[in-house]
Each structure stands twice: as structure tokens, then as C-alpha cells.
Amino acid sequence: MSDARVEHLTTSGVFTLDGGSWEVDNNVWLVGDDEEVVVVDAPHDAEAILAAVDGRRVVAVLCTHGHNDHVNAAPAVADATGAPILLHPDDRVLWDMTHSDRAPDGELADGRTVKVGGTELTVLHTPGHAPGAVCLYAPELGVLFSGDTLFQGGPGATGRSYSDFPTIVDSIRSRLLTLPEETVVNTGHGDSTTIGAEAPHLQEWLDRGR
Numbered sequence: 107m108s109d110a111r112v113e114h115l116t117t118s119g120v121f122t123l124d125g126g127s128w129e130v131d132n133n134v135w136l137v138g139d140d141e142e143v144v145v146v147d148a149p150h151d152a153e154a155i156l157a158a159v160d161g162r163r164v165v166a167v168l169c170t171h172g173h174n175d176h177v178n179a180a181p182a183v184a185d186a187t188g189a190p191i192l193l194h195p196d197d198r199v200l201w202d203m204t205h206s207d208r209a210p211d212g213e214l215a216d217g218r219t220v221k222v223g224g225t226e227l228t229v230l231h232t233p234g235h236a237p238g239a240v241c242l243y244a245p246e247l248g249v250l251f252s253g254d255t256l257f258q259g260g261p262g263a264t265g266r267s268y269s270d271f272p273t274i275v276d277s278i279r280s281r282l283l284t285l286p287e288e289t290v291v292n293t294g295h296g297d298s299t300t301i302g303a304e305a306p307h308l309q310e311w312l313d314r315g316r
């Protein structure tokens with residue numbers, strides 16, 4: 107019997123891409139137990155993330171994608187804890203815009219599993235918002251960490267460089283809407299949702315094209 111649970115904090119900072127900057131609040135998700143955790147995204151504020159970790163062993167920093175607002179505090183969290191930073195290789199181009207002097211430590215390849223606190227997360231490669239965007243599925247917890255691929259209300263943004271709307275819709279349709287409908291979707295920004303709440307709106311997203 108696993109004691110694994112999900113913990114949450116938000117941090118605030120700036121998202122930068124294509125020469126623009128936007129103030130953003132990012133979700134940070136911790137999965138684990140009293141002994142060890144993984145950190146899903148490390149945005150903006152390493153001190154706040156380390157306070158939430160509270161001395162537990164950090165198995166890994168898992169980056170849902172390489173946009174600066176999801177990875178800008180990852181090296182500081184890794185350096186303070188000894189944890190490896192894991193990112194899908196297709197997002198190295200985005201990672202390098204923020205951390206040209208520091209590579210990730212490993213790859214979040216599709217199908218890879220990460221064990222923590224007696225439970226397991228599986229990597230689902232879901233390109234579209236970013237080429238190396240991934241979701242992390244924890245079937246025993248009934249939870250998906252969707253990064254910026256799926257939000258309450260639809261797909262993540264695809265209007266900027268390295269994004270593609272048909273690709274994100276394919277990812278959501280084939281990899282996410284096939285999960286149990288009661289699956290809780292913990293997103294990269296804003297409120298959580300469920301697969302069952304979002305699935306009926308697929309055609310609306312296609313019709314509006316974003």
C-alpha cells in the first residue's frame with residue numbers, strides 16, 4: 107500500500123518567447139510520500155519549491171516542457187537536492203534558450219516510468235504546445251500532470267514558435283482522452299479539471315482552431 111500523495115504550490119514570474127514577455131502564475135506539483143518526492147516543473151522560485159520539498163529526497167525534477175516559465179528554477183532545485191533534471195529531448199531547443207550553460211541530466215522518453223513513494227508515473231509524449239511536451243500519468247493516484255498540453259477549457263496555446271495546433275489535438279485525442287474519464291488533470295497553469303470534463307469539447311476546439 108503506497109502512501110503517495112499529490113502536493114501543490116504556485117509560483118509567479120515571467121514567460122518569455124518570441125521577443126514577448128508575460129506575467130504568469132505556474133503550478134508546481136510534488137508527488138511522493140514522507141520520504142521522497144518528484145517535482146513536476148520548477149518555475150520561478152527555487153526557495154519556495156525547496157520549502158515545499160522540506161528536506162525530503164528529490165528523486166527527479168520532471169519538466170513537462172522546456173518553456174522558461176516551467177524550467178527556470180530547475181538547476182537551482184537540482185543543485186540544492188542532487189536530483190537529476192529530466193526533459194524530453196525534443197525540447198532541448200527551448201531549454202537551451204534559458205539554460206545554454208547547463209544540460210538536463212536525462213531524457214523523459216515516451217513510456218519511461220519514474221517510481222516515487224511506492225507509486226509510479228508514466229511519461230506520455232504529447233507534442234503540440236512544444237515539440238517535447240510530455241504529460242505524466244500516475245494511474246494508481248488517478249492523476250495526470252498535463253503541463254501546458256491540456257487545461258481546464260481546452261488545449262494549451264499553439265500560437266507561438268515551436269507549437270502546432272493539429273499536433274496538440276492529435277496528442278490530446280490519442281493519448282489523453284483515452285484515459286479513464288475520472289482522471290484528475292493537474293495543469294501547468296490555473297485550475298485542475300478531469301478527462302471526463304474536457305472530452306466532450308473536442309469538436310468545439312477543432313471548430314475554433316485553438
Ligand SMILES: [Fe+2]
Pocket residue numbers: 171173235254
Ligand atoms: Fe508552455
